[in-house]
Amino acid sequence: MPHAVMLFAAGFGTRMGALTADRPKPLIEVAGKPLLDHALELTTGLPTRVVNAHYRAEQVAAHLDRSGVVLSVEQPEILDTGGGLRHALPLLGPEPVYTLNTDAVWAGPNPLKLLAEAWDPARMDALLLCVPLPRAVGRKGAGDFTLQADGQLRWTGDHVYTGAQILKTELLDEVPEEVFSLRLLWQRMGNEGRLHGLDYPGHWADVGHPEGIVLAEEMLARNV
Numbered sequence: 226m227p228h229a230v231m232l233f234a235a236g237f238g239t240r241m242g243a244l245t246a247d248r249p250k251p252l253i254e255v256a257g258k259p260l261l262d263h264a265l266e267l268t269t270g271l272p273t274r275v276v277n278a279h280y281r282a283e284q285v286a287a288h289l290d291r292s293g294v295v296l297s298v299e300q301p302e303i304l305d306t307g308g309g310l311r312h313a314l315p316l317l318g319p320e321p322v323y324t325l326n327t328d329a330v331w332a333g334p335n336p337l338k339l340l341a342e343a344w345d346p347a348r349m350d351a352l353l354l355c356v357p358l359p360r361a362v363g364r365k366g367a368g369d370f371t372l373q374a375d376g377q378l379r380w381t382g383d384h385v386y387t388g389a390q391i392l393k394t395e396l397l398d399e400v401p402e403e404v405f406s407l408r409l410l411w412q413r414m415g416n417e418g419r420l421h422g423l424d425y426p427g428h429w430a431d432v433g434h435p436e437g438i439v440l441a442e443e444m445l446a447r448n449v
Contacts, residue, residue, distance in 0.1 A: 226341035226344060227271075227320060227321050227322050227323050227341070227344075227391055228271060228272050228273055228318075228320065229271065229272070229273035229274075229275065229317040229318055229320070229322045229323070230268045230271050230273070230274050230275070230322060230323035230324070230325060230337070231275050231276075231277070231309075231310055231313055231317060231322055231323070231324045231325070232261070232264055232265070232268070232274065232275065232276045232277070232324075232325050232326075232327050233277060233306060233309065233324065233325070233326050233327060233388075234249065234250075234251040234261055234276050234277055234278055234285055234327045235277045235278050235279035235280065235282075235299050235303050235304075235309055236249075236250060236279075236280065236303070236328075237250075237279075237280045237303070238250030238253075238280070238328075238433075240433050240434045240435075241253065241433070241434065241435055242435060244435060245280075248281060248284060249278070249280050249281040249282075249284055249285055250327075250328055250433075251264075251276075251285065251327040251328070252284060252285070252288060253432075253438070255330055255432055255438055255441050255442060255445075256330075256441070256442050256445050256446075259288070260327050260328060260329075260330070260432060261276070261285070261288065261327050263327075263330050263331075264325055264326075264327040264329075265292075265294065267325065267331070267335055267336060267337055268323070268325065268337065271323070271337075273295070273316070273317060273318065274293070274294045274295065275294070275295045275296075275297050275313050275316045275317055276289060276294055276295070276296055276297070276327075277296075277297045277298070277299055277304075277309045277312070277313060278296055278297070278298050278299070279298070279299045279300065279302075279303040279304075280303070282296075282298050282299075282300075286298075295316050297309070297312060297313040297316055299312060302404065303404070304403065304404050305404050305405055305406050306324070306406050306407040307397065307400060307405040307406050307407045307408075307409060307410065308402070308403055308404045308405050310322075310324065310392075310394065310397060310407065311394075311397040311398070311400075314394060314397065317394075319394070321344075321346065321391055321392060321393045321394065322391070322392060322394060323337050323340065323389070323390070323391055323392075324388075324389070324390050324392060324407075325337070325388060325389050326387075326388025326389070328388070328431070328432050328433045329387060329388050329429060329430060329431060329432060329433075330429075330430045330432055330441040330444070330445065331387075331427060331428075331429055331430075332427050332428040332429070332430075332444050332445055332447075332448035333425065333426060333427015333428060333429075333448070334425075334426065334427060336354050336387065336389040336425060337389065339354065339423060339425065339426075340352055340354055340389060340390065340391050340423060341391070343423050344391050346393070348419070348421070349391075349419055349420075349421045350392070350393045350396070350410075350414040350417070350419040350420065351390055351391065351392045351393065351410070351411060351414050351419070351420050351421065352390060352391045352392075352421045352422070352423055353370070353378060353386055353387075353389075353390045353411075353420070353421070353422050353423070354386075354387045354389040354390060354422075354423050354425050355369070355370055355372055355378075355384040355385060355386055355387060355422045355423065355424060355425065356384065356385050356387055356424070356425040356427075356428075356429045357383060357384055357385075357424070358383050358384070358385060360425075360427070360428050360429065361385040361429055361430075361431065362428055362429065362430035362431065362437075362440050362441065362444045363430050363431040363432065363434070363436060363437035363440040363441065364385055364431050365431075365434070367381070367383075368381070368382050368383045368384050368385050369381070369382070369384065369385055369386045370382050370384045370386065370422060371383070371384065372384045372422045372424060376421045376422065376423075377415075377418060377420060377421055377422070378411075378415060378420045378421060378422040379415070380415070384422065384424070385429075385431075387425060387429050392407070392410070396410045396413060396414075397410070427448075428444050428448060430444050
């Protein structure tokens with residue numbers, strides 16, 4: 226299982242509207258706790274935890290002060306998920322890593338533990354944790370993938386990517402652009418039959434938009 230996790234917290238949070246006028250999205254509270262802390266609780270026990278930051282990075286830095294979590298600041302521009310992960314590799318190390326989005330809340334088993342139990346590096350270059358649309362609270366729009374019987378993922382379908390995965394990072398060095406999405410890697414892995422998915426058995430809430438806050442709090446209250 227990986228020993229390092231990258232938590233994505235650098236986005237502008239534009240879908241949050243006025244809520245992110247004076248703070249970064251990861252510091253918006255859900256059920257009395259910042260989104261970033263909800264995510265960090267899932268990573269307890271991992272020796273290497275890295276959070277990236279760009280928008281209002283000084284607030285994220287202050288929040289993490291004395292936590293033991295390492296900050297990877299992206300300046301002058303935001304690097305997207307692929308560029309951000311590559312920028313943080315000196316902090317994360319060369320082995321496969323977890324990545325975790327910080328704009329979601331979970332009700333159910335620890336997602337990283339489920340990924341570790343299912344990870345098979347001989348067959349997989351990436352393992353993405355997905356949830357069926359009916360259990361994707363606050364999700365707007367369609368799903369991202371179809372999860373096939375053999376565990377491989379195909380684009381479009383009724384499964385939503387939750388923002389949690391295990392990923393091999395070697396392909397990052399082959400991308401010439403500085404700013405790029407991890408989707409570039411997923412597409413190549415999928416073409417080679419090495420992009421796999423895992424069905425999350427609990428509930429998951431998208432807190433990337435204001436309505437998601439109330440929906441996430443209701444989900445958590447139902448699953449205490």
